[in-house]
Amino acid sequence: MSSNAKKAVLYRIVSDDHICPFGVKSRDLLKRKGYDIEDHKFTSRDETEAFMEEQGVETTPQTFIDGVRIGGYDELADYFDESTGKQTGTTYQPVIAVFATTLLMALAASWAVAGAIVPMTVLVWFVGLSMCMLAILKLRDLFSFTNQFITYDLAGMRWVRYAYIYPFAEALAGIGMIAGILMPLFGAIAFIIGSIGAVSVIKAVYVDKRELKCACVGGGSNVPLGAISLTENLMMVVMGALMVAGIV
Template sequence: MSKRATIHRMVTPDHLCPWGVKAKDLLRRSGYRVDDRHLKTKEANEAYKRENGVDETPQIFIEGRHVGGYDALREHLGKGPDPKEGKTYQPIVAVFAVTGAMAVTTMLSTSTSATIADGWAWIRVGELCVAFSMCVLGILKLQNLQSYANGFVQYDLVARHWVPYAYVYAFVEAGGGVLMIADIATLVVAPVVLVISAIGAVSIVRAAYIERRDLNCACVGGGSDVPLGFVSLSENLIMIAMAVWMLGKGSV
């Protein structure tokens, strides 16, 4: 005989409670037959909470016994807490993982088996990975310049005194990545990237390690929860190394 559960959740034409959807899915995956009861208006949802003395929906019952909301359900099922908003490196890891894969597949699609075995081909993969990453990080900043700038000016040594620099940085990062992909105007682009990334590295060292301020990095745009620190600094150091490498190539 299957286990039974009842869920009361808000489902209206304008709003579908995400926690209700997740609770229902978790119950089904845990082997429960779910009696899904919808609260079809905001007023019905408020009335349900008031009448039952609860401050949130969904509310879950298992075999007639009240369990509580989504977090209580996870605890009841031994699943542990649901990941919450907070400090995370996931956005920046995602950027470098995907751009790294893009660089590898680009090399594989344009190279013969002979050049694939050449060590220089894999150096090109590294160049492309950094250039692609600069493009993606630039896009993330450009999609909401105001929000990104609000975070950037809190720690960047130039932007905190001259706010337009924050906007310049986003365009230079994206544009520099585009030009570096094709090795265009290297002797112009590389020095600019070198300067902005060096300023960024010094700014991060000062804010995160000298002043020990608890800030979020604006590297993936505004509103991110990536902590300012080692990963942010590493990103700038990689850009510095890329700029130096491209300068060396261009001067040969």
């Protein structure tokens, strides 16, 4: 080991039943910054608690550089002026991830089936895939989704069971779009739920001026109810109308 190498001392939990993810991230960050690491691994709860009591800290991992305690992973990231990647506050990241992925999926599927990018096919599959993926996110925790949904959706506020039906209807309409079967039926479903959703968002956000979280990607999300939520619903309305009219 070079005497001029940058050195850091890391204390983290690595036991049979738990490997601290922040310890792994701290080690990776130190390695990327060119540090030689003296890696101390706690294999039991007793070892960990003894260390925390000795250092007067409440959490591990703990990193020391040049004999100075930097702290946990968040403090280490701050020390190097690096982002932790942690989501805080409101964010559109989940919705952007869904729409970007489904658009690429639609483009890939069009190329695989037709050997070319067919705009109308891509559009239909994009909307259908987006609806299916959003429905999956809602169905992964239906209880939490409904708790958030019924605070602003006009139909859900009047009839709570609609909130439980909604993600199934969304998935069904999306599957119908992708399959290209019974288009008037599935188009009508998309048009109805999209219209109710659009009116609900307009009333809650633009008329009542309420600051709410959107349940579009499932309950507990930090996606703000607003323009993106309205766009999602208008996509369903437009595509539903085109399907009912037989244009797609």
